[in-house]
Every structure is written in C-alpha cells, then in structure tokens.
Amino acid sequence: QVQLVQSGAEVKKPGASVKVSCKASGYTFTSYWMHWVRQAPGQGLEWMGLINPSGSSTTYAQNFQGRVTMTRDTSTSTDYMELSSLRSEDTAVYYCARDSSGGNSWWLDPWGQGTLVSVSS
C-alpha cells in the first residue's frame, strides 16, 4: 500500500538546524510531487513548500524562504526537509504528504505520520 514513513522526533536548540526524512513506498516515487506541511501545537496546518518528481525544482512558502531546503533522493525514495536557524516558534509537527491533481483540484494523500520537532534552550 502507498505509505510515507517519517523520521523520529527531534529536540534542537535555537539557532540549530533540523533535517526530517520521509520515505515513500508502494508507488512510483518519481511520478509524484511531495509537499511539506507543519502544525504548531494547538494551531492549524501551514503549507511549507513542495519538491518536484525528479527533485530538480522546489517552491517554498514566503514564510520559510531562505530557511528551508527540500531535497529528494530518488535512489532510496526518500524526501528531506531541512529547516535552519531554528527558533522556539518552529516547534511543531512536520508532515510530508504526496501531491495529486486533476481537473483544477489538488489534494494530499497519503500523509506521513508526522515528526515532532521541539526547539528549546
């Protein structure tokens, strides 16, 4: 079955970087875009950006420009999201989600299980 499995929880100090992985299985990895979404405690979902099927192109949300880097390793069917210069407000659960589209609609399915990143001194 189609599945996204993310790396485990991380605890980081302010100013550090974190790299979250998302390993895909059950489908042709190089046929789909992947999005990253985060959710701060008690808050809503926030779109962070996406990477194209070959890994050659990314688009990032304005809020994360300059701090986020999304990469793809097609040999292992794994996507990565690295966020730098961490601050306490970056404490959140980070999700990867596979993109699909058609007929002027885009949807995310499935989602990874989420990775909690805690930023604290």
Added chain:
Amino acid sequence: SSELTQDPAVSVALGQTVRITCQGDCLRTYYASWYQQKPGQAPVLVFYGKNNRPSGIPDRFSGSSSGNTASLTITGAQAEDEADYYCYSRDSSGKHWVFGGGTKLTVL
C-alpha cells in the same frame, strides 16, 4: 492571514446534517480538497475536486462549490466525525498552496 477562511467552530446534533464552509477568491478558479484531523493523528483526505470521495470514506461526506465558497457536508453526522476539518487549495497566484484556518466540529 490565510487566503482561505473557515468558521473556527461548528456543532451538530448526532444524526443531523452539517455544512462546513471555506471562502477564498482562489476558489473561483480551483476546487478545494478537505481533510479531517483527529487529535494526535495526521490529517486524512475526505473529499476532493468537483465530486470525489477517496475509497474508505463514508458516503455521508460530500462536497460542493459555488463562486468563492467551497463546502463540505456531512449528512447524518456520527460521533466519530468529531474532528478538525481543513480546506486546501492552490492560491490566487497559482504558485503556492494554502490551508484554511480549520473548523472544529463538535457532535452533540
């Protein structure tokens, strides 16, 4: 602020019908997709496009769109439908994507 606006909270009596709405200019061009999220769990796709329900999602979930408003309707709400619901769409620039702020559904 989000380009997609949702009511923060909605309630419905058990077995009744509830409509959750999402407003935004981008919805005049693009269809929304809808996600259900229960506490401590990842979001789950429940409806997308003009009229598409993923396999495994009960047929009491349906969607519609008119002008700048997309709606998710639950006909005969069940206790297990109590959750947060988010709409999602490509934004007005066509370059990014955006979520609504979410609606917390309470089933009474």
